[in-house]
Amino acid sequence: MDNAIMLFTILISYLAIAGTFALFPYVSRRTVIFGVSVPEDVYRDPRVKSLRGTYRNGVLIAGAVFVAAQALLYYLGGLTEDAQAIWLSVLIAVNLCVNGAVYLRAYNGMKRLKEAEGWNKNAPQLVTVDTGFRRKKSMVSPLYFVSHLVLIAGTLIVSLTRYDSLPAMIPTTYDTAGNVVGWMEKSYKAILIMPGIELFMTLIMLFAYYMIAKSRQQIDPANREASLRRNMVFRRRWSAFTVYGGLLMAAVFALVQLTILGILDQGVTLILSLALPVVIIAAVIALAVTTGQSGSRVKAGAGEYPPAKKAAVREDDSNWKYGVWYYNPDDPSLFVEKRVGIGWTMNWARPLAWVIIAGILALVAGSLVLSFSLGK
């Protein structure tokens, strides 16, 4: 890897890890702080504020140390390319572990505070649902995914028609100066890699779409009209992200394939493939900040927010191990909204959750094995 790309990779991983971790407490639902459910007004408690500050500074500092370590290793180390890649992943793993520890501290602090204050202790435990929720169209249409399939089919057709005219060795990697640094022997397998990645990305996004569609509705009993609207906006925006984000990724990989086939100049493709992660991460952060978990940051309109009755929220902390892992054998839901950060997670008490995660891991492992078997 050359200097520019290395620096870029380091900065992107910093943005992705430190940035998103630091955002967690600000975009989660107000009634769940660091995975602990509390009354809504607790969010502004000075002790809670200080917990948030400590957490945020912790992950930002950990991230800065991570970037410094990366830069140091790179500029002083004189490591081989493989060693650099390994170090990068090791340091990312360490960074994630440190962030986990910083979170755990905040979680424990919050739990102690709740215990001491007796928050939610004798509150009624209400659950509210809208029985017509599934008939309301909150998701963008799944038919948009047809465009992804068309794109993949197009890439395949172009690849196969160009196959005969390709040279015996096809270029696969370039440096920023535009020199070819990686080659691969021409084979059907080799030109199927990029369409394969396109398909993989599309399937992942389709799965995410399905997960959002099937996930449980999250209505605040004290504020049902407004929270229903927020929840619908939340679903609409993220389902749109799975569609357009997925299409964008598939399109960039299609361009990479065109470059490999010698149809497109590598300069444009290089810039686009470097811009891709930036655009995706920026979009995720922008969506997280403007929408919030369950749409908690969406303005439901002035005067729409009646003064909430205190702590009418369901108290199910015991089903959330460390506020992160949902394990509830009594709940038939497979997909639920996370309590920390943005997005959805699975009910690990359902065997299907484990089947799904094993399936995804098998897919990833399979594609890694395939790419190694083909050489670099």
Added chain:
Amino acid sequence: MWLTIDLTSDVPIYTQIRNGVIEGILAGELVHGESLPSVRQLAGDLGINLHTVNKAYGVLKQEGFIQVHRKKGAVINSPESYRADDTYYARLRKELAPLIAEARCRGVGIDDFLDICGRIYDDFEKETRRNDDG
């Protein structure tokens, strides 16, 4: 229709679901032919056991408020199918008896009792009219 369940209440959850659906029908929020969420869907949204919702739907079906199709799932029945019949009147009498016994025991006269009944009727009436207008 909004359905709110209190998990700490003494009233069993399946009874709360049943009552919620009946009140929804009364308020005109659930109309003849409208389908309710599937058992799995509702149990998932409420985060409760499948059997609880199954039991609630079973009771509603038995009382004539819903029909359970193999394909369409639980659907609200026509008003004729749950209009009060002899069985219902018998049950109403049986269920009112202990309430009246306790009321009389505590010195509540028949006028007071009927007054309370009248008010509750009025409240439901108001809600139904509000929903018709809106």
